[in-house]
Amino acid sequence: MVELAGLNAGTGQRRRARLKESAVSLGMIGPAVLLYTVMTVVPVGVAVYLSLTDWDGFSTAVFIGLDNYKHLFDDPSSSDAWYVTALIAVAGTVLMVGLGLVYALALKGRSRTNSFFRAVAYFPHVISALILGYLWAAILGTNGAINNTLAKFGIEPLGFLFDEQFALISLIAVIVWAGFGFNVVLFVAALQTVPAELLEAAAIDGASRRQINLRIVIPMIAPVVTVATVLNLVGLIRAYDIVVSLTGGGPAGSTQTFTYLILARSFEGTKVGYATAQAVFLMVVSAALALLVTALRNRQDQAATGQ
């Protein structure tokens, strides 16, 4: 009887201790969860709600169901923006990952020279994209450094930024210039974990440098290449700052990305509901992309280990 009472007291104490433990955990996690919820999650909820209305930014929002989503691709400027965004994301990713691999293979050694060149490739990554865009606009523009130099030799100015197709190519080139160094560093870190004995063994077996790189080194760092692909794709699909400063979406809207269009529409102050529908769609696409590429990668890994 006495023993039982003692046991009961024990569980009571333990329960109280557990309760106190939970309260402390809540005190530690709570503030972060609260702020994150209010500032990040609630806005996403608001975006979903607004996307179902015809809100113009001022008057009362009227619920119109999925109407905005039905017209997501009807209007020509948004399908153009999708084309531009997709092209930037795909071409940019391919070029950045490709150049990243080439330079990572050239700079993987642990020497001072290599680390200097890696820093040279990397540095634009720490500078604001907005500022880099303005710098390149001053170089590629009509009155920019390149065209003024060409003019001295009597060569007609090139439409880096004022020819519609050329402007898109220039935009992608500047994005690649600013971002491939990040991939170089990522891949070098991965390459340095490839065991040297493996490469020596392959060399002894008579494999050429090219065979070693293509058959052994690149497959071994494939998981990192996947991570880089996802990061580049998801980052580029949101391109905004550099568009603002390099081309301002022009000429004639030919370099408007999706995010650019969303913000431009929102500030015209007439179609906020429609713009948020596009934002929600963009969010779904970028999440789907990240999940898809990761899933593909996992399947590949499983296939590889299954062999």
Next chain:
Amino acid sequence: MVVLEAEVRDEPKALPAEADETGRAKHEEARSPVRWVLLGVLLVVMIVPIYLLVVNAFKSQQDILDNPFSIPLGGLTFEHMSAAIHSPQFNVIGGYGFTLFLVVLVDVLCILLAGPAAYAIARSLKRRTQLVLLYFLAGTFIPGAAVIIPVIYVLREIGLANTVTGLVAHDVASTLPVSIFLFVGFIRTIPVDIDHAATIDGAGRFRTFWSIIFPLMRPAVVTVLILNSIGIWNDFVSPQILLSPSSGHYTVTTAIYAGISQYSTDLTKVFPNLLLAIAPVVIFFIYMQRHIISGLTVGAVKG
């Protein structure tokens, strides 16, 4: 791009003979002309824009237009740089102060919130707590710029629209997912025995975290600080949209935006201001290169 790849593929042809001797192979690699062509192209393409930026910041409009690439030894002038430094409008130097204030405030608040939260998540075995981590991770999928309008909507509801407090709250929230994720990963590598020892000595959980665990998290804290500082310093969309020009607060990026969209043809304003905007980051980068590169890489990959 295609050309470069082809060049790399050409490289091995000369090599297999030496390949069995690693030392000699390495020497061969260092001397390989293809490698030096690649590196030469890299150096020129990466450095020329910065060279143009620096040189033209000290030239007259006429010199910039006529000879953008040259250094006119007699014609260099500090006049336009000085004008940019003392400009009453969209002053980039003034922007340093406000941006630095933002960076420090966001960094401190982020650590204060993310640290204990990550500690509680890392040390809990409950499923519920792990779901909290997933909840934070979902935030990395949200394209910040695209949903900035709904953020204004929320800030308006809670009376923080167009205030520095509102901007800071938004910025801190945006740093939480990756920071918490990195902290959780790091804390899990610290033995729990240390916590138990602290508990036996009578320390509460907050005390255990701040005086025992937090000092051990230095590498993770450095990573998070670098990641967040560079992110906030370079951020354009949030300060531009959450703080209207009427607020009178300019960050470096919003000052540049306001100034250059107005004077884009006056190159004696463009180059000096851009140089002022870039200089602190580049100096910081040169000084802390190793930390920054590893910090940003870890942050991006794990986040």
